[in-house]
Amino acid sequence: MTVYYDFDEVDSFTIGVVGVPGSRTFFLQVRRGDTHVTVKCEKQQSAAMATHIRKVLDDLPDDLPRQVLPLASEMEPLGPFEPVFVLGPIGLGYDRDNDRVMVQLEEFNVLDEELDLPDDADDEEASTVRLFLTRAQAVAFCSRTEQIVAAGRPPCRWCGGPVDPGGHPCPRMN
Numbered sequence: 001m002t003v004y005y006d007f008d009e010v011d012s013f014t015i016g017v018v019g020v021p022g023s024r025t026f027f028l029q030v031r032r033g034d035t036h037v038t039v040k041c042e043k044q045q046s047a048a049m050a051t052h053i054r055k056v057l058d059d060l061p062d063d064l065p066r067q068v069l070p071l072a073s074e075m076e077p078l079g080p081f082e083p084v085f086v087l088g089p090i091g092l093g094y095d096r097d098n099d100r101v102m103v104q105l106e107e108f109n110v111l112d113e114e115l116d117l118p119d120d121a122d123d124e125e126a127s128t129v130r131l132f133l134t135r136a137q138a139v140a141f142c143s144r145t146e147q148i149v150a151a152g153r154p155p156c157r158w159c160g161g162p163v164d165p166g167g168h169p170c171p172r173m174n
Contacts, residue, residue: 007131016077040083050145067136100132
């Protein structure tokens with residue numbers, strides 16, 4: 001089933017995790033009033049999104065009044081964490097007229113060539129969540145994402161791979 005959410009304004013756009021480092025499940029959550037939409041994602045997707053949003057913000061002129069950052073409590077995701085879809089392509093942009101960062105989250109879709117799908121299966125659109133963030137909301141999302149990603153397993157100093165509490169079979173240390 002295809003779902004489409006379009007938020008011109010949001011109360012919160014945040015990231016959350018369930019589980020312990022090494023077996024965490026990441027998700028993004030958009031809230032507007034009583035509506036909250038959760039999308040499952042990968043750690044690398046969220047980290048890349050934060051990096052690119054920061055680049056968008058850095059390229060913008062700084063001639064506007066400072067906006068108040070959301071409170072930490074506003075950045076906490078709300079349960080239950082039932083994702084509407086798994087994240088695939090991500091679109092980022094900037095709406096100059098409204099001074100908003102646009103984020104578009106699309107569903108991960110795999111069409112297996114060997115499956116016997118009806119001819120109109122290719123016409124089915126992926127589920128989408130599109131939202132617009134103030135600069136302050138974008139900064140808050142980036143900061144929270146960076147903190148959550150950094151709270152994972154520490155990287156190996158030789159190979160960069162994650163080190164588990166029980167050890168790490170480093171490929172560079174034959």
